[in-house]
Structures are given as C-alpha cells and as structure tokens.
Amino acid sequence: MIELIETIELPVLAAIFAGLLMFGLIFYFWQSRAQARARAEVRKRLDISSRKDRGAGSGAPSAKRAAGAFATRIANRTDKYYSVNDPGQQRKMQMRLIRAGYPQKGALGYFLAARLCLGIALLLAAAGFVFTFLPEKEMTHKALIIMLGAAGGYFFPNFYINKRIKEREAENRRGFPDVMDLMVVSSEAGLTIEASIERIAQEISRTYPILSEQLQVAAIEVRAGKSLDEALRAFGERVGLEEVQGFATMIQQSKELGTSVSDALRVYSDEMRHRRMMAAEEKAYALPAKLSVPVTAFILPIVIGVAVIPTIVRLTTQ
Structure with missing residues (x-):
C-alpha cells in the first residue's frame, strides 16, 4: 500500500485534492441557495416560535439531547436539499432504505448525515494517524492517505445498506x-x-x-x-x-x-x-468448480510433494 502511494506523482495528487475541494465548495453554496429558496416565511415563523417555546419550557439541555438535536438538524437539512433539487434521486434512496429495513420517515436524512459525519470522522482519524505514526512521509503521501480515509468513511454506509438489501432479498x-x-x-x-x-x-x-x-x-x-x-x-x-x-x-x-x-x-x-429447485440445482452444479480452487491450492501441492520428495531423497542419498 505504501509503495502504491509513493508511485503517485505530486501533480496528480494536487489535481485530486483541488477537485475534491472545488466539489465541496460547489456543494455547500448550492445547498445554501436551495434551502434559502425553498424555505417560506411561514415556516420560519413557526420554527422560531417553536424554538422559543422549547427554550422557555426546558432548562439546560444535556449532552445527549444536544447531540440528538444536532443530528436531527443535519438530517433535516440534507433531506430538504434532496427533496428540492433531486426528488427522483430522493425517491430511489428512500426505496433502497425501505428494502434495507429502514422505513422510518427520517431514515434518508439520517443516512445522509451518517455518511457525511462518518467521512469527516475518518478524515480526522486518518490525519491523526498519519501525523502521529508516519511523520517521515512526504506531505503528498499523507494527504493521499487522509483522502482515502475520508472516501472510505463516506462510502461505508452505502456498502452497509447494499449488504442488508442483499441479505433481505x-x-x-x-x-x-x-x-x-x-x-x-x-x-x-x-x-x-x-x-x-x-x-x-x-x-x-x-x-x-x-x-x-x-x-x-x-x-x-x-x-x-x-x-x-x-x-x-x-x-x-x-x-x-x-x-x-x-x-x-x-x-x-x-x-x-x-x-x-x-x-x-x-x-x-x-x-x-x-x-x-432450479436455483438449488445451480448451486449444486457450481460446487465442483468452486472446490477446484482450494483443491488445487492446498491439496494438489501436498500430493505432488508426497509423490516426488521420496524420489528426490533417494537420488540425493545415492
């Protein structure tokens, strides 16, 4: 893995980093503009009044309640963004979550928020690992490892959802x-x-x-x-x-x-x-082909060794 990272040249890494940075800026400004256009004045007043009532009726929120409120805000913002800009994609993602066993109303928002937060968390974890345990590496290699960690965290929820869909299907x-x-x-x-x-x-x-x-x-x-x-x-x-x-x-x-x-x-x-029955027969017929790989890799060398090694020993001892 380290040798693969070291073969990547600096211009390629700089281009990748600049592309990701540009994508993040475009995504941020596009989301802000869409939310400002979709939010009506009546909804603003309702949100403000509900916040005032909650602030007057409750004391200092606990850390768990604050974290839940923060996650809910992120989920609502991401859900509103897709509902305004790409309702077709929103419908497809909601159906995928339903097939994975998450039919709740806010499941899509929480999924998008989890994907974003996990990407940021693994980005920070990769950065801490690189600067702590690999301080001698070049900066380009460190940046590449950090970006790989962020990409892994961003795409892990998709992998998990796809796995659950296949198991349920x-x-x-x-x-x-x-x-x-x-x-x-x-x-x-x-x-x-x-x-x-x-x-x-x-x-x-x-x-x-x-x-x-x-x-x-x-x-x-x-x-x-x-x-x-x-x-x-x-x-x-x-x-x-x-x-x-x-x-x-x-x-x-x-x-x-x-x-x-x-x-x-x-x-x-x-x-x-x-x-x-046809699916079961297909699996049964595919079993010999699948067994040929471990047989060739583990059993055949032993058989060849048992047949050849005694002859080699006799020839060397004569």
Whole structure:
C-alpha cells in the first residue's frame, strides 16, 4: 500500500485534492441557495416560535439531547436539499432504505448525515494517524492517505445498506414460494385475496418475519382504501423481487380477464417451486468448480510433494 502511494506523482495528487475541494465548495453554496429558496416565511415563523417555546419550557439541555438535536438538524437539512433539487434521486434512496429495513420517515436524512459525519470522522482519524505514526512521509503521501480515509468513511454506509438489501432479498426469495403455497390453500378454502394476505402474514411471522411485515403493510393499505393491485405493486417495490411484481400483475390480469384466481395461483405457485429447485440445482452444479480452487491450492501441492520428495531423497542419498 505504501509503495502504491509513493508511485503517485505530486501533480496528480494536487489535481485530486483541488477537485475534491472545488466539489465541496460547489456543494455547500448550492445547498445554501436551495434551502434559502425553498424555505417560506411561514415556516420560519413557526420554527422560531417553536424554538422559543422549547427554550422557555426546558432548562439546560444535556449532552445527549444536544447531540440528538444536532443530528436531527443535519438530517433535516440534507433531506430538504434532496427533496428540492433531486426528488427522483430522493425517491430511489428512500426505496433502497425501505428494502434495507429502514422505513422510518427520517431514515434518508439520517443516512445522509451518517455518511457525511462518518467521512469527516475518518478524515480526522486518518490525519491523526498519519501525523502521529508516519511523520517521515512526504506531505503528498499523507494527504493521499487522509483522502482515502475520508472516501472510505463516506462510502461505508452505502456498502452497509447494499449488504442488508442483499441479505433481505435472499430471505424473501426463499420464503416467497411458501407464501404462494399458502395463498393457494387459502384461495381453495374460500378466502378472498385480502383475507388471505392477512392470514398468511400471521402464519409466517416466525419463519419469514420480513415478508410477514410487508404483507401486514399491504393489508393495512387495502383497509385504508387503496386498491388491491396498487397495494400488491407497492408490496413488490418494497420487497424488491421480480416474482412479487409478477404476482401482482397476475392477480390484476386474472380479475380483468375473468379467469379463476385459484388456478392462476396454483400455476404460479408451481413455477415458484420450480424456480427454487432450479436455483438449488445451480448451486449444486457450481460446487465442483468452486472446490477446484482450494483443491488445487492446498491439496494438489501436498500430493505432488508426497509423490516426488521420496524420489528426490533417494537420488540425493545415492
């Protein structure tokens, strides 16, 4: 790592540092202008009055309360920035957080604030490490290590969110065929799709808690007045599986064409079980190819040594 850092020339490092500095300045002034344009006079008065009431009713805030208020302000500012300047990107990031298991209202703001604060914290930690333990290095190499630490802290929350999304999607993909089987049983028993969703959400609460939670949300949306097609489509977006979106499309087409929902569910359930079996067979067939690497790296040299070393010993002792 140190040799790679030492090979980087000074002009390249200066260009990288100048680019990051320019990006930070542009981001700061752009955010300030967007907030000044989006904030209305009524909201200002409301914020001022609420602050006065809190100041009059409470004494000196504790350190924990002050830290929570500071984090909330950062989260609100970052959330307002994306809602004003890039609502499409805000919607995508909110959906990613929902799929990762953070459906709270202020989850996006806290995620952006955590990304910013963690980047600054690791920047300071890298700076302290460099100036404490590597004082003999050149300034360009120190600046590069500091920037690598800041970049690692900035992108670590994204890595964590992506990891959680993959884990939850894998669990949902394992449990959705069982949900379809229960849906077929409920439909043949005479229950409607809405009642089946509520019943299945209760039955799978222990085995597949993520799917159970999302099914309960879909049932609540249907009770609140949303149509079944929209609730199932939103359920597919929250879960992030193509199979669930296909299930919502299948239910909609069955209602529009007047076909039997039970037959459609049975066919779709068989397809889901077939897909799960194919995925298991694919993993089984890929196992020999994966085992070839450790066999070649660890077992083959030992076998060759056992076969060749006695011959070498005999030739050298004669």
